[in-house]
Amino acid sequence: MNWIAIRMLTGDRQKFFGLVFGIAFSTLLITQQLTIFANLIQRGASAVYNIPAADIWVMDKASRTTDINYPMPSTALDTVRSVEGVEWAVPHMRAAASVRTRQGNLEGVAVIGVDDTTLIGLPRHMKEGDRKALADPDAVLIDDVGAARMYKGIDPIGQEVEMNDQRAVIRGVVDALPSFTSQVSLYARYSRALNYVPGTRNRMSFVLVRAQPGVEPVKLARKIEQQTGLRARTKDEFARDGIDFIIKNTGIPFNFGITVMLGFIVGVAIVGLTFSLFIRDNIKQFGALKAIGVRNSKIRNMVAIQALFVGFIGFSLGVLGAALFIWAFSANPTFKGFYSPWQIPLFSLVAVTAIITLTGWLGLRNVLKTEPAAVFR
């Protein structure tokens, strides 16, 4: 009977494609929107992910995220280094500045000061050039998304920029996860960064710490807090802080939530309507099957098979569509590093299952309510 159920379904091509489209559209919308949402909020932690070498980020008690920080006195570095269990500790600066290119364009940038000696604070990989070039006078490195934005069609290496009346030369392009706002990032040695961004007496944004082998970063972070009076967060905690900040302080979760909900509602509406039309058109055939002697349990199976069949095809197409979307836009700096964690297709599957269960149940109710005697009327 399952074969008959499938043939009944696929025989009415218009409704079959309508059902598949409804499921696929819902899946695509839910998967794609959740993927963008998940990746976008991850950007709140991109600065932490870009420096995996640091186990712990130490900051002023008032600092909240990598972007919202309150500078500390330079003495904080030595205080942190003195805590037992610290393998190394380096200064890290993050500040905002405006740069002017030779072409006359003005751009707001994040200036990131990395340790002069070890260059800790730089992302792990370079896209162009050598990280050692940062030792050159006036050298800065630019992130790849920033390079694409500031130098469309121009090789950024060797380009000069003016930053707070000082000259800087781009010597390389780093492969970095962009920030939430996709702001251009310029990396400089810490000592140079201090000159690029003049300011108050206290200039150090963070101290990046590595725990000694065998020392748990969580415990070390609490120890640093106790001994220094500063705020210390493990990289996981600090990444979470950045994500939470976006969730709590922007309308993004709400807006994406609405879109996901709309995807679900549209799915229920299209699939529900089409499936109920399909059932209505075939009610005589179902009635005849019941009269002939097909048990209700088999009828239930038939409707379930039909719902599962369109659900499977529609879901597969929807996920494929979402994957194609991610792939198609992977070269776009806005979507750099986007991926769909397995939980998202799983969530879409749950949503699709809810859609087909709901609509299948509504359709089945009509079939089961049909008296076999109706075929004689």
Place this chain on the structure above:
Amino acid sequence: MSGENSPAIRIHGVCRDFMAGEQTLRVLHDISVDIRSGELTYLVGESGSGKTTLISIIAGILWPTEGDVEVFGTDIYSLTDTELVDFRLENIGFIFQQYNLIPSIDAASNAAVPLIARGMKLHEARAQACAMLDKLNILDQADKLPNQLSGGQQQRVAIARALVHRPRLVVCDEPTAALDARSGRRVMDLLREVGMAEGRSVIIVTHDNRIFDLADRILVLEDGRITHDGKDVPEDH
């Protein structure tokens, strides 16, 4: 033919009520009749006389309000729902006025539905259905979809579906109503020839006086009562 006169169906004191708004409407009044095996029986009467209700009750798809129905010795309304469904699948073939074929499967598969419903494998069921279509002179249409067939051909597929699982009783609702005179006659000749061949009982609800001559027995219903039982229809009908 042995058993030709043994009662296949015993109907005793059957009444059936329907609700019409607040009112209860009795459409069958104390019907008692026996139908023998190997008999082609017509139920005739005006619209609303209760013949469709009666055939539905005989076929086990509509519960009587009162009375008993025995089909091949089984009191079918004492069975559980599932037992009754299984009983229909084993013992009763159905032919509907509008054929009710599944539009997206071919003639052979449509004819094979009762066998598939019994759990037979598709290719085996189709082979048996083709044999039945052959008996009904429509094997050459076995691979066609219902919408590629004429009304007469569709009804022959429906007859094949009703007979393929060798039921002991076949019930037909206006089998010629949607057909022209020639096709209707041909379908009825085939139904009589093939359907009656194994001594099964066939009950037909019809208005079609062009085919009355084929009946072994004609029951006339008027206002929910049997008013005539004989080989011919009364002259005033």
